[in-house]
Amino acid sequence: MGTTHQYEVVIVGAGPAGMCAALYTGRSMLRTVVLERGMPGGELLNTEKLDDWIGEQSILGWELAKKFEDHARLFGAEFVTANVTTVSRLDDGTFATVTDTGDVYRSPAVIVTAGGTPIKLGIPGEQEFAGKGVSYCAICDGAFFRNQTIAVVGGGDAAVEEADFLTRYAAKVYVVHRRDSFRASKILQERLFANPKIEVVWNSVAEEVLGDEQGLMKGLVIRNVETNATSTLDATGCFIFIGFRPNTGIIDEHFDHDPMGYIVTDAMMQTSIPGLFAAGDLRSQLTRQVTTAVGDATTAAIAVEKFLKARSEGTEIDPRGSGGYAV
Numbered sequence: 001m002g003t004t005h006q007y008e009v010v011i012v013g014a015g016p017a018g019m020c021a022a023l024y025t026g027r028s029m030l031r032t033v034v035l036e037r038g039m040p041g042g043e044l045l046n047t048e049k050l051d052d053w054i055g056e057q058s059i060l061g062w063e064l065a066k067k068f069e070d071h072a073r074l075f076g077a078e079f080v081t082a083n084v085t086t087v088s089r090l091d092d093g094t095f096a097t098v099t100d101t102g103d104v105y106r107s108p109a110v111i112v113t114a115g116g117t118p119i120k121l122g123i124p125g126e127q128e129f130a131g132k133g134v135s136y137c138a139i140c141d142g143a144f145f146r147n148q149t150i151a152v153v154g155g156g157d158a159a160v161e162e163a164d165f166l167t168r169y170a171a172k173v174y175v176v177h178r179r180d181s182f183r184a185s186k187i188l189q190e191r192l193f194a195n196p197k198i199e200v201v202w203n204s205v206a207e208e209v210l211g212d213e214q215g216l217m218k219g220l221v222i223r224n225v226e227t228n229a230t231s232t233l234d235a236t237g238c239f240i241f242i243g244f245r246p247n248t249g250i251i252d253e254h255f256d257h258d259p260m261g262y263i264v265t266d267a268m269m270q271t272s273i274p275g276l277f278a279a280g281d282l283r284s285q286l287t288r289q290v291t292t293a294v295g296d297a298t299t300a301a302i303a304v305e306k307f308l309k310a311r312s313e314g315t316e317i318d319p320r321g322s323g324g325y326a327v
């Protein structure tokens with residue numbers, strides 16, 4: 001039997017967006033809890049180094065994550081390790097955020113910053129060899145592939161950046177991409193093309209992960225989509241970076257979303273459900289960067305403060321931001 005807790009703001013997820021939102025709501029003296037199933041940091045923990053966090057020419061992902069957490073705690077935000085299963089709106093308009101241990105976090109406002117989950121290829125062997133060669137996290141697993149030959153699947157920022165990172169361990173990295181050009185940003189592509197350990201396999205898709213008698217990955221079957229010819233890469237690792245699916249399944253009520261399932265918000269980061277705000281990678285937007293996540297989160301946190309004030313006064317939040325509250 002779980003326990004019921006009462007907060008003014010519940011934040012689901014402790015990535016950059018969640019921690020930044022917590023900093024601002026804590027700083028606004030709102031009683032805030034951040035619920036996170038893993039270590040605080042989110043995608044920062046899957047990022048080796050950042051060179052686009054303004055003010056730091058280079059900073060390690062985990063290091064920035066720790067700074068975010070310490071800063072949010074400084075303003076009073078509480079962090080709880082908890083796996084959220086549902087966020088439901090109750091009849092009185094407040095929310096119940098429920099965890100898999102049955103704990104209930106009641107609050108008049110929730111900011112969902114739960115990020116996304118790596119998309120799977122869905123090919124034979126992918127699941128069987130997950131953790132035995134197949135990985136979705138270069139920083140977590142890269143060091144296991146010292147002096148080995150590995151494959152990276154995908155052509156976006158994640159695949160191109162992580163392929164480059166993985167060459168610090170691997171002897172050779174094949175990048176298998178289904179088209180003849182990358183969608184990754186130019187600067188990341190330039191780094192990849194300049195790396196002699198990387199070979200790009202264009203117009204090809206992964207078809208099957210092969211294993212040996214010990215149950216470890218030993219090869220990746222690929223197919224050229226133009227010639228239909230199949231071949232096998234002698235790779236003992238396969239890192240799959242073909243995008244993320246937003247973690248929106250916890251929201252227990254219909255909300256507006258785009259065709260890809262990302263949450264649509266207004267300019268205040270409020271979803272179509274009053275009192276439910278969203279920030280970061282699960283929000284529908286042009287790009288998903290740490291800087292945009294914390295920008296979203298700042299807006300969401302300040303909007304929550306205004307939302308709660310308007311609610312206590314029986315008025316409505318004024319979408320023009322500063323100024324009064326319209327009735």
Ligand code: NAP
Pocket residue numbers: 121153154155156157158159161178179182183205241242243244286287288289
């Ligand atoms: P993404 O940009 O959606 O790219 C996914 C890649 O996987 C695309 O190249 C896509 O091919 C390929 N793909 C998708 N489904 C596939 C399938 N079934 N089989 C084979 N290939 C498949 O995803 P992402 O790279 O994970 O990036 C997600 C977001 O995070 C982006 O907004 C990105 O800018 C951001 N991000 C930024 C950085 C950075 O700036 N350092 C690092 C990581 C991520 P097509 O190109 O043919 O569609």
